Amino acid sequence: MSSNEEGEDERVNILLVEPNPGDTRLFTESFKDAKLKNSLYTVSDADAALDFINQRGEHADDPRPDLILLEPKLPGDRGMDVLSELDNEPAVSDIPVVVLTSSEVGEGIVKSKGVDADHYVQKPVEPDDFIEFVQEIEDLWIALIQEKPTEN
Template sequence: MVPPDEDTVTILLVEPNPGDSRLFTESFADASIASDIHTVADGDAALDFVHQRADHAESPRPDIVLLDFQLPTVSGEDVLSELKSEPELRSIPVIVLTSSDSEEDIARSYDLHANAYLQKPVDPDEFVDLVRSFEEFWLTFVRFPRDNE
């Protein structure tokens, strides 16, 4: 993994399915997006990562979080709630990326201040399209706050 520079976006992918994690990571690489992707598989690890504690004490602060709602241990809903309730973390954009198309899940995500709700593609080829559209909006037009370290 290349150390990120100021033109590289640090992404935390919170995804319990190893196949989906691989598809996202490969799609970002195929799209030549300047990103430093870190993947965790459950809610506890996601919270440890953003709080930079336990096994993730040396992890960078993510510029954006891609969050599956269906997680083992701590739910994605609880991770989102904690991220958006803590002043030092609430500025991190959180994109809920899940297979659910439930209106309740969508409404709940936005009630908890998710920045977007995206349904995961079923077809692997659609992952590339999703990543390209993600790049066009989130990584081209959106500005992220930088730490003053």
């Protein structure tokens, strides 16, 4: 494992938007098991996600997420609302969004709605694969940070 010298103690605030309590538990446990330097916050619907992202309501004191993991199949088919607001709202449009799909078909469905995410990652089917999946998310985050132009 390589360490990031300058930001060794910087936590990455990750927002997981996942309506399935079982998957949320697997994500949470896998993040703990992988011992990644991050803070994982979870919400289960579009309204809570938008409140968290915009730091309003009961999420007013929560940190702004550095990365959003979004299951697009939210109650009321509102996953597209979250993506759309993230695309169209300048204050939050720079937050990278990873859409969690269950298959390549899911990625196609999201794209067909005219909204695009930064990345698409297939969720693991087996609980044992979640640790590897979480490592993939961390690697993706590191790649995203290296892509970002730095402003000094």
